[in-house]
Structure formats: structure tokens, C-alpha cells
Amino acid sequence: WCTMLDSALPPATTSDVRLKESGTRRLPIGRVNLEVRQSIPAWQQALILACAVLAGLLVSAAILILAGVKPSALIDEFVVETLTDSENFRSILFQATPLIIVGLSAAVAFRVRFWNLGIEGQMIWGAIGATFVSLNAIGPEFARLPLMMLFAVMGGTAWIIIPTWLKLRLRVSEIISTLLLNYVAMNFLLHLVYGPWQDPKDAFPHSPQFAPFERLPEIGWGISSALLLSLVFTVLTAWLVRSTRFGFYTKFVHDNDRMALAVGIPMRAVTLISVLVSGALSALAGFVIASAQEGRLTQSFYEGYGFSGILIAFLARNNPIAAMVVGFLVAVLFVSGRSLQVFYQIPFAMVQLIQATMVICVAASEFLMRHRLHWVR
Numbered sequence: 001w002c003t004m005l006d007s008a009l010p011p012a013t014t015s016d017v018r019l020k021e022s023g024t025r026r027l028p029i030g031r032v033n034l035e036v037r038q039s040i041p042a043w044q045q046a047l048i049l050a051c052a053v054l055a056g057l058l059v060s061a062a063i064l065i066l067a068g069v070k071p072s073a074l075i076d077e078f079v080v081e082t083l084t085d086s087e088n089f090r091s092i093l094f095q096a097t098p099l100i101i102v103g104l105s106a107a108v109a110f111r112v113r114f115w116n117l118g119i120e121g122q123m124i125w126g127a128i129g130a131t132f133v134s135l136n137a138i139g140p141e142f143a144r145l146p147l148m149m150l151f152a153v154m155g156g157t158a159w160i161i162i163p164t165w166l167k168l169r170l171r172v173s174e175i176i177s178t179l180l181l182n183y184v185a186m187n188f189l190l191h192l193v194y195g196p197w198q199d200p201k202d203a204f205p206h207s208p209q210f211a212p213f214e215r216l217p218e219i220g221w222g223i224s225s226a227l228l229l230s231l232v233f234t235v236l237t238a239w240l241v242r243s244t245r246f247g248f249y250t251k252f253v254h255d256n257d258r259m260a261l262a263v264g265i266p267m268r269a270v271t272l273i274s275v276l277v278s279g280a281l282s283a284l285a286g287f288v289i290a291s292a293q294e295g296r297l298t299q300s301f302y303e304g305y306g307f308s309g310i311l312i313a314f315l316a317r318n319n320p321i322a323a324m325v326v327g328f329l330v331a332v333l334f335v336s337g338r339s340l341q342v343f344y345q346i347p348f349a350m351v352q353l354i355q356a357t358m359v360i361c362v363a364a365s366e367f368l369m370r371h372r373l374h375w376v377r
Helices: 001-008 012-021 043-068 071-084 088-110 119-136 139-170 174-194 226-243 244-257 257-262 266-292 307-318 318-343 347-372
Strands: 033-038 217-221 369-377
Touching: 012 119, 033 119, 033 139, 033 226, 043 347, 071 088, 071 318, 088 119, 088 226, 088 266, 088 307, 119 174, 119 266, 119 307, 139 174, 139 266, 226 244, 226 266, 226 318, 244 257, 244 266, 257 266, 307 318, 318 347, 347 369
Parallel strands: none
Antiparallel strands: 033 369
16 A cells, blocks of 8 residues: 555655655745854954944933933033043042942952842941941051951951852852842941931931041042052952962853862852952942042942942953953943933933943843854755
8 A cells, every 4th residue: 555655646856855854844045043152252252242332332322312412412421521521530530449349349259150239238338347447446547447448348248158158058049138138238227327327416327527547548630549449459350360270260160160060179169259259349349438439438328339330240241350441431421420410400310221221232242142143044
């Protein structure tokens, strides 16, 4: 029966045999395959990232134009007035100092896939530690600033140990624990500035003013020495992640944590050290704002820095040197955004929307770096 049926059918062509063997039907226009990249050159990564940033800037410009800002005003506010005016340039450097430090903090944690969303909480405890030294006059005057910095680091690292222990011992997601602990730190800060640490002179929700020797001095031209500290931290962090065995381990953990565990890399120790460094840097950012900028502990000094640190780390791809450059550019966005608030009544939420747009575009570029679209005919 099978022989008679085969003889009754027309002879099969070569293309029919190929379709039968492949089990698929070929479309005349072809198809698009999504493939995982085995490797990608550095120049192509830079090109994809640059296109993502450009797309984010175009979307942000469209948002501002729809909000009532003229296209010519965007160039004036973001380029001409901001970078050519000496006063605005000093404001950028002033704003860039804590942004660079929080960017380094996020980058160090992200290198071991610890998603530290508690930067603001660690900043709060860093500022609290520094203020504790000031209010209690701990140590002689010449050692007050180093002690304030030390207590700030202790506060930030102690606070980040909690989610680290929960992740390493109980496998609790650090995204949830670090984010929720922010609210604990915020409410404790409000308790202090509205309660025992409230300035008795004016009864406003902030601590008493720091003494002159408890503030980071200026180095000239209206620039604080905190900027030098941020540059020192950048160099030290870059050396740690690029020139040491520990830095090699963090790259291994980030690229393939299962392989790192299989070859005997101490995963827990590498993660713990990276997270502690991240918490210490966040706390130092809080110390810089309290000592160099505010001159006291205030109730909202930390707002916006956590999200900005994540943005900087994403744009810099966890590179400390790139984080310094991106931190400066984000400071330009902050200063220009304040000008738009004053002259065009643009709310600060619009600036945060622009930051969110940039994060989305950069996150999308990560997918294109790992995958490619291949046209098959």
C-alpha cells in the first residue's frame, strides 16, 4: 500500500526535500533571529552606549519642549550658560562632589551583582555619625574632621551589614532589604532633627551649626576640598578594581558567578568586601554634604542622590573613572534643572523624569550588547 501511494505522488524536488528535512517552511522575505552574542568589541559597546545616551537625550529634550521650554533655550541653559559662566561652573563642581562618590558606591556594589538601593540610608547614617562627633565634641579640634569621617564610615558600613547578612545567610533579596531600610533611616533622621538634635536657636528641623574646624575647608576660587576627596576616592577605587587581585575577582563574579564558585573564588568574602566599600563610600558622601555643603545635619540633604548614584553607575558601566566623568555630567543636569525651575517653572520631578529616561535607555542598551538581531533569508 505504501509503495502504491508513493508511486501515485509527483516526484519530490530538491527544495521539497530540504524543507522536509528542516521541518520548517521558508518565507520568501526571510526572518529575524535573536541571537546571544559570544563576544562584542569595545568600540561596538561604546557605540551602542552612545546611541542609547543620545536616544535618552532626544526623548528628554522632547519632554522639556512639550513642557514649554524653547529648543534654543535648552542649548543656552545646558551648554552656554552652564559651562561658560564661572559661578555656574563652581556650582557644578560643588554638586558633582557627592554625585561622584555615590556613583562610585553604586559601581563597586554592582560589580559583584549586589544591587545596593540603600545609598540614601547609608548617607543618612554617615551624616549622623559625623554629627554625633560634632555635638559631643569628641577628640581635640585638630582631629575632629578625621574623627567625623571615621564615625561616618562606621555608620554607613554598619547599616549595610544588615542587608548583606540577610542576603548571604538567608538569601533575602538585597533590592528589597536595602530599599526598605532607607525608610527606617529616614524616620530616625526625622526623630533626631525634630527631637534631641534640633537646633535650640531657631527651632528649625536641623542640628546646630558645625564649628569652623569641623567643616571641610576651601582650596581657593570658591572650591571646597571635598572635590579633592572625591578625586582621591576615584583613584583609590579605580586602583582597587583594576590593579588588584580583589578587582579581578569582582570581574569574575560579575561575569559568571557559578564559574567563579566552581574555580574556588571566595564568593562570600569578595561580596562582603565590595558591599562594605560601597556602604563606606555612601557614608562619606553623607559626611561631605553635612560638612562641606550644609554645615549641619538637615532633614532632606540626601534626596535624589540614591537614584543619581544608580544612574551614574549604569552609564559608567561600573567603571570608577567613567563614574567621575558621568557624575560631572549629572551635576550639569542638576544645575541646569534648577535654572529651568526658576525661569521656566519646570518642577524638579521633571529633572527626575529625565534621569529615569536615561536609566531606561542605558538598561535597554545592555540587552543589545548581549544580543543581536540576525536576518536570515
